[in-house]
Amino acid sequence: MRRNEQALRLPVSGLEVFLRQPTGVEDILLLEATNLDTSLALALLTAIAQAADGGEVGWNTLSITDVDTLLLHTRQSVFGDRLRADATCPASNCGAPIEVSFQVSEYLANYLPSQVRGVEAAEESGWFRLQDIPVLFRLPTVADQVAIAHHPHPDQELLRRCLQPAEITSEQLQQIEEAMETLAPNLAQNLQGQCSECGAMVEIFFDPQQFTLRELRNQAAFIYEEIHLLAMYYQWSESAILALPRQRRLQYAERLRQTKRTA
Structure with missing residues (x-):
């Protein structure tokens, strides 16, 4: 250094x-x-x-x-x-x-990641699963943010990229979004x-x-x-x-x- x-x-x-x-x-x-x-x-x-x-x-x-x-x-x-x-x-x-x-x-100290109970690593690197929910997810990346920047339906496209399968219930989506926010807190916030x-x-x-x-x-x-x-x-x-x-x-x-x- x-x-x-x-x-x-x-x-x-x-x-x-x-x-x-x-x-x-x-x-x-x-x-x-x-x-x-x-x-x-x-x-x-x-x-x-x-x-x-x-x-x-x-x-x-x-x-x-x-x-x-x-x-x-x-x-x-x-x-x-x-x-x-x-x-x-x-x-x-x-x-x-x-x-x-x-x-x-x-x-930064106020938005540190933490572990989520019931979340475990999936077989594919970078992917996770929530116990009792037959859905795999991964954390959005910079590449995802660039890819959806000019997409006509950015939220839907992000789900397609980060969920397997992308079509899930609203309750399952809420659980996964809460897990994502805990694992990788969003630093863009309302003050x-x-x-x-x-x-x-x-x-x-x-x-x-x-x-x-x-x-x-x-x-x-x-x-x-x-x-x-x-x-x-x-x-x-x-x-x-x-x-x-x-x-x-x-x-x-x-x-x-x-x-x-x-x-």
Whole structure:
């Protein structure tokens, strides 16, 4: 493990990984992406994460919980543990600004997977069964999320991919969904708060994937200016600048800006 890497064990798969901070290469990836979607999240994580044992990882086979966990740890390494988001009170005649704030570490600790009584591994790798229910299921993966993103009936398609057979009773489906949520908790959740101005209760949907990708892309907005400054002053190549750890690049660029302001 290098100095700028963080060692993590993913909560669902148990995979041990090393995670590094994004460099300029990933900043360019974020800025030039057409959509802030799961495919972009996968491309980012494939670039900055690796298995601790050096082996190959099928990143698209990871559960969505594991991927969102990696994204939040990436966000944590860049911006710190405290997460802040702005919202507006939806109450009529109010519209006051509301700040949502929490610790990433506490949020992740609140959604840890746990075992489910009556669930056992099936013969096929990655599949499970619930006792007394003649249905096999597996946890949705990143590949599933990408595949159903533009499907006309995404919920039905996900069931088709993750259940054997896909046609089951509503009671059986409820039991399986509860088991899935326990084995791989969904980190995209509604957060509740109260407006300090009018006292209205406010519910805000927090999507770790969208929030993290947007925040990382916003911070990368000045990468082209930073490349220009460093290349012009130090005569470094673009590839050398892009390979710098993000924080080091920002420090160099800010010092050049200060030099220009005081000149």
